[in-house]
Amino acid sequence: MSGEDRFVLCMLAPAALILGLLVAYPVGLLIFDSFFKVDTITPQIREWVGLQNYVDALTSKRVAESALRTVQYSIFALFFEFAFGFCAALLFSALAGGARWHRTIFALPLMVPPIVAGLLWRFLLVGNIGILNYGLARLGLISDPNAIAWLSNEDIVIYSVSFADIWLTTSFVALVSYAGLMNVPKDLLEAARIDGANAFKRFWHVTLPLMRPVIAVIVIVRGVDAAKTFDLIWIQTQGGPRHASEVFSMNIYQRMVRFGDLGEASASGTLFLIVMMLLAAAAYWKIWRPAHA
Amino acid sequence: MHRAPRLDISAVLINTAALVLVLSYAVPYIYLLMTALKPAADVQQIPPSFFPAVLSLENFREVLQSSTLPRAFVSSLTVAVLTTALSLLVAVPAAYVATQYRRRITTLFLLFALVTRMVPSVSLGVPLFQLLKSIGLLDTIPGLVLAHTSAAAPLALLLMSAFFEGVPKELEEAARMDGCTRLQAFRKIILPVMTGGIAVTALFTFITSWNEFLYALLLTSEATKTAPIVIAEYNSVYGLAWGAMTAAAVLYSLPVIIVTLALQKQIVGGLTFGAVKG
Amino acid sequence: MKKLLGASALALICIAASAKAETINVLVEGGGEMLQKAVAQKFTAETGIEVKFTVVPYQGVFDKFSAEIASGSSAFDVVTIDVVWNAKFANHVEDLSTLFTDAVRKDLPPVLLADAKVGGKMIGMPTWANAEIVFYRKDLFDKPGEKEAFQAKYGYPLAPPKTWQQWRDMAKFFTRDTDGDGKVDFWGTDTIGTFSEEWMAHVLQAGSPGVILDHDGKVIIDNEAHKKALEFYIAPHCADHSVPENVNEIGWGEAQNLFYQGKTAMMKFWAHAYKMTPADSKVSGKVGVAPMLAGDAGIAAVPGPWYNVVPSTSQHKDAAKKFIAFAIANNALGIEAPLGLAATNSAYSSYASKPGYEHFTPLLETLGAPATQGRPMNEKYQEIVDEAVLPAVQEALTCKADVGEVLKEAKETIEGILN
Numbered sequence: 001m002s003g004e005d006r007f008v009l010c011m012l013a014p015a016a017l018i019l020g021l022l023v024a025y026p027v028g029l030l031i032f033d034s035f036f037k038v039d040t041i042t043p044q045i046r047e048w049v050g051l052q053n054y055v056d057a058l059t060s061k062r063v064a065e066s067a068l069r070t071v072q073y074s075i076f077a078l079f080f081e082f083a084f085g086f087c088a089a090l091l092f093s094a095l096a097g098g099a100r101w102h103r104t105i106f107a108l109p110l111m112v113p114p115i116v117a118g119l120l121w122r123f124l125l126v127g128n129i130g131i132l133n134y135g136l137a138r139l140g141l142i143s144d145p146n147a148i149a150w151l152s153n154e155d156i157v158i159y160s161v162s163f164a165d166i167w168l169t170t171s172f173v174a175l176v177s178y179a180g181l182m183n184v185p186k187d188l189l190e191a192a193r194i195d196g197a198n199a200f201k202r203f204w205h206v207t208l209p210l211m212r213p214v215i216a217v218i219v220i221v222r223g224v225d226a227a228k229t230f231d232l233i234w235i236q237t238q239g240g241p242r243h244a245s246e247v248f249s250m251n252i253y254q255r256m257v258r259f260g261d262l263g264e265a266s267a268s269g270t271l272f273l274i275v276m277m278l279l280a281a282a283a284y285w286k287i288w289r290p291a292h293a
Numbered sequence: 294m295h296r297a298p299r300l301d302i303s304a305v306l307i308n309t310a311a312l313v314l315v316l317s318y319a320v321p322y323i324y325l326l327m328t329a330l331k332p333a334a335d336v337q338q339i340p341p342s343f344f345p346a347v348l349s350l351e352n353f354r355e356v357l358q359s360s361t362l363p364r365a366f367v368s369s370l371t372v373a374v375l376t377t378a379l380s381l382l383v384a385v386p387a388a389y390v391a392t393q394y395r396r397r398i399t400t401l402f403l404l405f406a407l408v409t410r411m412v413p414s415v416s417l418g419v420p421l422f423q424l425l426k427s428i429g430l431l432d433t434i435p436g437l438v439l440a441h442t443s444a445a446a447p448l449a450l451l452l453m454s455a456f457f458e459g460v461p462k463e464l465e466e467a468a469r470m471d472g473c474t475r476l477q478a479f480r481k482i483i484l485p486v487m488t489g490g491i492a493v494t495a496l497f498t499f500i501t502s503w504n505e506f507l508y509a510l511l512l513t514s515e516a517t518k519t520a521p522i523v524i525a526e527y528n529s530v531y532g533l534a535w536g537a538m539t540a541a542a543v544l545y546s547l548p549v550i551i552v553t554l555a556l557q558k559q560i561v562g563g564l565t566f567g568a569v570k571g
Numbered sequence: 572m573k574k575l576l577g578a579s580a581l582a583l584i585c586i587a588a589s590a591k592a593e594t595i596n597v598l599v600e601g602g603g604e605m606l607q608k609a610v611a612q613k614f615t616a617e618t619g620i621e622v623k624f625t626v627v628p629y630q631g632v633f634d635k636f637s638a639e640i641a642s643g644s645s646a647f648d649v650v651t652i653d654v655v656w657n658a659k660f661a662n663h664v665e666d667l668s669t670l671f672t673d674a675v676r677k678d679l680p681p682v683l684l685a686d687a688k689v690g691g692k693m694i695g696m697p698t699w700a701n702a703e704i705v706f707y708r709k710d711l712f713d714k715p716g717e718k719e720a721f722q723a724k725y726g727y728p729l730a731p732p733k734t735w736q737q738w739r740d741m742a743k744f745f746t747r748d749t750d751g752d753g754k755v756d757f758w759g760t761d762t763i764g765t766f767s768e769e770w771m772a773h774v775l776q777a778g779s780p781g782v783i784l785d786h787d788g789k790v791i792i793d794n795e796a797h798k799k800a801l802e803f804y805i806a807p808h809c810a811d812h813s814v815p816e817n818v819n820e821i822g823w824g825e826a827q828n829l830f831y832q833g834k835t836a837m838m839k840f841w842a843h844a845y846k847m848t849p850a851d852s853k854v855s856g857k858v859g860v861a862p863m864l865a866g867d868a869g870i871a872a873v874p875g876p877w878y879n880v881v882p883s884t885s886q887h888k889d890a891a892k893k894f895i896a897f898a899i900a901n902n903a904l905g906i907e908a909p910l911g912l913a914a915t916n917s918a919y920s921s922y923a924s925k926p927g928y929e930h931f932t933p934l935l936e937t938l939g940a941p942a943t944q945g946r947p948m949n950e951k952y953q954e955i956v957d958e959a960v961l962p963a964v965q966e967a968l969t970c971k972a973d974v975g976e977v978l979k980e981a982k983e984t985i986e987g988i989l990n
Contacts, residue, residue, distance in 0.1 A: 007475045008394045011386035012402060015446065018383050022443035023409045026420035030412065040419070041640045041663065062958075084314070091311040096304075099311070100557045106315050107553050108322040111546035113504045113521045116538060119528070120325055123337070123535070127817035128829065131324070131341040144754070145340070152764075152819030167321060172497065176452065179493040179560050183459045213455035221410070221451060228413050231506060240765060241819035242965045249413035256415060257634060259954040260659070269416040276411035277404065288458075334849045337828045361626075422638045431646075511638055514596075514625045514646065525628040529601040530653075531843055531910055533824050 027273075034266035040256055046263075053267035063268060065243070066251040069158050073233075073247055074226040077162040077169075081222055084166070085173025092174070093181045103178065107171040114168070118235030121164035125150040125236075151237055154244040161233045161245050165226060173218050180214030181207065216288035220280045227276065248272060322546075329353065329539040336536040352540035362541060365520040369503060370548060371434055372519060376441040376502040377495050380449045383442075385491065388453035389479060393465065403454065406447045414444070414507045422511050432514045440508040445498040452497065456490030457483075492559035499552060520545050594621040595648040595890045598636060600629050603651040603877060606699055606905035606912060610898045617897075620890050629653075636660065636882075645882040648891040651698055654686050654876050658948045661689035664880040665888060668693040670896050678915040680938040683876050686945040695878030696895045697914035699905060702863065702872040702943070703772060704933045706830060706844065707731055707837040709859035711745065720744075731861035732837065735776075735803050738864055742813035745836035760837045761826045762808045764818035767956060767964045768946075769839055771873045773800035775942050776866025782873065783960060783985070784947040790985050792960070793978040800866070801967050801974050809970035818968050830854065839863065841875065842937075845930035846911040862933040863940075871942035876914065951988055959984035 034053055038046035057063050088106060092099040109117070124132045133145040142148060150160040184207050192202045230249040233239070239246035239254075246254075248268070256265030324343060328336050329352050331345040356362060387406075391399040409417065421440055422431070430436030460483060468478035484491075509519040524545065527538035599607065604624045611622035625647070627635060633656060639645040640663045652660060671693050676684060683697040711717055712729055721729040725740050732738040742759025749757045763769055771782045779796030780786065791797070807813045815821065815829065823841070830838045833853035848855050863872045879898060881891045903918035905911075911928070913919055916935065923931040937943065946952060963981040966972045 008390045011390040015383040015387035025424050026417040029420040030416050041637045043641050094307045102315050104553050105319050110500050111549040115525050116542040126820045128339045129337050129341050152817050179489050213458040217451045217455040242962050253415045273411050334851045339832045339834050419638050423642045510631050526601045530629045531602045
């Protein structure tokens with residue numbers, strides 16, 4: 001083994017050790033369980049069913065609907081988080097003085113536990129006590145505070161519950177993008193400016209390509225997190241009305257914990273994992289476009 | 294950026310836009326604070342009001358008199374700090390070699406590390422419970438730190454990889470030409486340039502642990518209960534003590550605000566090629 | 572010989588030491604700790620056995636207990652569980668039949684005894700019981716102007732509602748625009764769209780032999796009683812418009828808040844809310860209580876009791892059983908807690924005449940009514956509710972569905988789940 005190889009392995013070892021211990025067993029068990037018919041509280045009583053759980057999950061209407069809703073939710077949330085967050089980062093980087101206070105105040109949503117954030121947004125959106133509608137009515141944007149039933153209208157509820165998520169995580173996008181922007185070597189920008197490129201061209205040809213890894217990470221992390229969301233939506237609507245805001249992870253929770261169906265929930269979990277890995281790999285190859293060593 | 298006279302208008306525009314954006318995100322938090330300052334009976338008024346009709350500290354008083362919350366705060370803080378330290382310790386070196394010394398094994402490792410983040414935590418909760426129980430770490434700080442690290446370290450790994458990607462190979466090569474070993478190059482040349490990235494990563498690792506609920510619920514009992522559990526208890530089957538909950542949440546966000554401010558100082562522009570020629 | 576003496580001495584010391592230090596761990600939800608703290612203190616004083624409470628949020632009791640059972644050993648000696656979980660955990664807890672002496676049996680409402688029996692075992696001891704009763708605004712109901720207007724319009728005196736028709740009439744009567752801006756801002760009552768327990772009470776009032784399932788486990792959700800009850804349940808919303816419109820957002824907390832904020836004239840709600848009305852709320856001092864409504868089968872409700880169970884893997888089963896027996900014998904001690912609930916008739920009646928406990932008499936009457944019954948003790952109860960019952964109620968509440976069709980569909984779904 002070359003000195004370089006040894007160096008690489010030594011640097012990887014602590015992470016490999018910890019993650020191996022903590023990841024391998026739970027995830028391994030998850031995949032293992034997905035091939036059995038087994039109850040959550042009596043895992044020692046199990047019956048091999050092969051791929052039956054997967055077939056059940058893939059043909060279940062409920063699962064398909066919750067998957068669709070997850071896609072709707074994730075794309076909607078990710079789009080706005082990214083748009084607002086990236087713009088915020090650009091604005092902050094253009095401000096003189098480092099914008100420390102701006103960035104900190106913008107990060108306030110992050111400091112609220114998801115349970116409280118969910119309730120907070122519930123109380124902003126729910127009828128009668130929801131102050132958002134009263135504000136909108138005052139501004140004349142809607143005729144009457146009862147005009148929009150954010151959380152009880154089945155068509156829009158899946159989007160309404162994402163407001164809390166967008167609020168909570170835009171600052172993640174903003175702060176990480178900001179750090180990424182700060183990492184762009186100033187010499188390169190200087191050189192481009194001397195060559196006559198205007199601000200937009202500098203951004204497009206110098207900054208953006210160098211930001212690819214950061215953007216990829218944001219998309220992967222936030223995209224997966226949005227698809228995984230559970231607490232936030234549960235607190236707001238418990239998946240209602242009539243399952244209109246039930247996302248995939250809620251479906252898994254229901255199956256596994258409330259109905260005790262560990263086998264099928266594990267199959268759903270494994271399917272989720274596979275899809276997420278594929279999406280992450282796609283984001284990695286297409287957006288990050290890693291340079292070769 | 295140059296400040297040609299024409300750009301003053303755009304400076305004003307930029308400042309206004311930034312202010313509008315920041316304030317609109319701050320408004321719900323301010324509403325949280327306002328709610329905490331209302332008398333308990335007014336917190337769910339119909340029709341609702343934004344500002345308290347009368348300022349009241351009764352919610353804060355109720356929360357501070359609670360016997361379990363202060364201890365839970367300490368638990369949360371300890372676990373968050375240790376999780377951040379451990380996550381950075383394992384993730385930073387790994388991210389460095391994953392990007393600077395790219396090989397198949399490092400790419401595979403990155404993908405493998407992502408796995409815990411890609412499964413809904415509810416699926417991992419019970420196996421983690423059994424794992425920690427079998428090594429006797431239930432309801433202990435180290436146990437919860439390990440659980441949180443399993444979620445936070447992959448995030449740290451990903452973030453640091455993205456930041457390390459921007460470091461040009463020349464930097465390390467120059468250091469090694471000057472006689473440093475690989476490790477010394479890493480510690481003395483690369484890391485100092487990465488303080489911004491490390492600060493951001495530390496911040497989000499800290500927050501991941503600070504607000505974490507599910508693992509804390511399953512893996513702790515009275516001894517090491519963290520604050521999010523105590524806060525969730527205000528929402529009992531018999532009623533939601535919303536005033537007290539908002540007060541507790543406001544108090545709980547204060548340490549993070551301090552940590553954020555402190556870490557933000559580190560996130561400034563740093564990397565220049567001048568350092569290579571240096 | 573010396574070795575034997577030494578070993579015996581050691582054993583004696585160990586026994587003595589462990590006897591002194593015996594502790595039992597109790598897993599509870601927040602309200603549960605409140606109600607059992609006083610009992611625990613008295614217990615420790617009398618027996619020397621320490622009682623440690625582990626308090627978690629509501630869902631945490633289920634999640635933690637499930638995780639403990641799945642792992643094969645339990646850190647808890649007593650768990651206080653919601654009745655909806657009785658069937659689920661029945662096979663993993665001790666049989667407590669020996670604790671159900673004749674005296675204990677006589678002192679408990681029959682419905683609580685029935686819910687404790689799963690598969691022939693008495694799986695838990697009731698710790699406290701709760702049921703929905705009628706809350707109404709005394710000040711409005713006593714006002715001469717209101718009394719006259721109501722008598723004139725409906726032909727009978729205004730008094731706390733006893734029947735379905737009276738409920739609807741009074742709800743319609745009180746729904747009004749109080750500030751003259753053309754929009755209704757005060758309603759007769761509210762309709763809950765996020766839970767189905769209240770509808771279940773009406774099902775029993777209508778005379779159904781059971782809720783959703785009958786005693787043999789057959790699906791009866793589409794019988795006449797269920798249909799009548801569902802039609803009544805949606806009437807205030809769909810026909811009378813005497814409730815706030817956003818029924819899908821109204822759960823227990825919202826209903827309670829509407830009443831406390833002075834926005835509804837009546838509500839059906841869990842009895843504990845009477846004692847928990849905040850002193851500085853708009854309605855404090857103006858709240859009256861009455862037993863649950865009566866249908867063709869009389870008064871009926873679905874109780875929401877909690878049970879103390881002993882996990883089969885507990886290491887301190889005897890001490891745990893002692894605690895549970897002690898708790899039921901001293902059931903009244905819990906009433907002083909803010910939640911103010913109990914399980915035994917004697918506990919409740921001992922406080923019924925005290926000021927501030929006016930809700931105990933209606934509660935006792937409701938709990939003891941012959942038609943009062945618990946939810947079906949089926950392992951798949953949660954799934955049945957989530958997949959069939961609640962969606963059926965919510966579909967009915969859209970006011971655009973045929974109630975009979977909705978219930979038929981629900982029946983099919985439930986039969987699919989059970990088979």
